[in-house]
Amino acid sequence: MSEIMRIETIGQMVQLAGFRELKHPLVYTLDIQDFKIPNSFENVKLTTGFYSIFMKDANCAIQYGRNTYDFEEGVLSFFAPGQVTTINSESESKNGWALFFHPDLIRKSALGKNIDNFHFFSYDVHEALHLSKKEEDILNDCIKKIEFELEQNIDAHSQNLLISNIELLLNYCQRFYERQFHSRSDHHKDVVTTIEEEIKLYFEQNFQIDQGIPTTKYLADKVNLSPNYLGDMLKKETGKNTKEHINDFVVEKAKNLLLGSSNNVSEIAYELGFNYPHYFSRLFKQKTGVTPQKYRELNN
Incomplete structure (x- = not known):
């Protein structure tokens, strides 16, 4: 396994990459044209101790997990602390920006308490946010x-204003992702059908006996989505996240077993896993x- 380069602080990144001076230890912005890849970063697996957001509108290949995404139009991608990324040497973009902020900046704030609710920080790169021109202008x-x-x-006032503006940006991104879910609704309806079929097939093949109830990751892999993206998409389409779809199927199957068997x-x-x-x-x-026993008594 290749070694992973760990960059703990924004200051360390700035020093290693030779970027312009750091004006605040916990927040940094960069014009994407200045995001030149130093030799030490080329095709190396990187992980950081801070949040990163990239807005790009040209070819810029970044690999995350098993997927590589070529940015050929205005898109936004998000990386949380600890995620492993690979930035390829051929990456290049003409317009856009990058924002980096450290968890210490928001740790005691309302944003710090709610940051995990912005699920897009754990979406895969191929699930990036595609922006309209108006949305780009707002961000x-x-x-x-x-x-x-x-x-x-x-x-x-500096810290509160920085945090407020970062939170405003993230809230807009949340809204724009909901728009993207809506605009891709036809495709997502196919995903919903596939998920329902995969849950049914899982139990028909009795995988639950050895592997337990299907996980959200198992189903997400079946449709090549990250677990959080799948959950958010299903919630938007059906009002239920992935776990709720699994649980609903399990309960319906349990009802049949309670009334149709003597077990x-x-x-x-x-038997259900x-x-x-x-x-x-x-x-x-x-x-x-x-309770299951009471359900059996009431319906027999």
């Missing part, structure tokens, strides 16, 4: 406000309002 304005603050002398509740739980019957009983009551 560019957010970046200009952040850059304005970075140009000022640090005072009592006791524990045996049915194991639960290692512990009380987990099954808790899920069943949560979904139906009664």
Whole structure:
């Protein structure tokens, strides 16, 4: 396995890459034209200790996990601390920007408490956000406000204003992703059908006996999506995330087994892939309002 280069701080990145001076230790913006790849970074696996957002509108190949995405139009991609990326030497972009911010900046803020709700930081690169010109303009304005603050002398308001503008940018991205889900609705309906078929097939083949209930990652891999993107997309399309789709199927199957077999509740739980019957009983009551045994008694 190739070695992974770990870059802990934004200052370390700036020094290693030879970027312009750092004006704030926890926030940094960069014109994408200045994002030149130093020899030490070429085709090397990198992981950082900070959040990164890239807006690009030209060919710029970045590999994340198993996927490579060539940015040939205005798109936004997000990377959370600890994600492994590979930046290829042929990467080049003419317009756009990059924003980097360290978790320490937001740690004690409301954004710090809610940052995990911005699921797009764990989407795969091929699930990048495609922007309209109007959307680009809005985000560019957010970046200009952040850059304005970075140009000022640090005072009592600096941190709050930086955090507020980063949060504003992220909230717009959340809205724009919802628009993207809506605009791709026809394709996503096919994904919903595939997910439902894959859950059904999983139990028909009795995979749950050895492997347990299907995971969100298992289903996401089936449709070549990241677990968080799949969950958000399903929520937008159906009102239920991936786990809820799995649980609904399990409960419906459990109802059939409770009424169509003489197996006791524990045996049915194991047959459905639960290692512990009380987990099954808790899920069943949560979904139906009664225990499995009570459901059997009421319907026999």
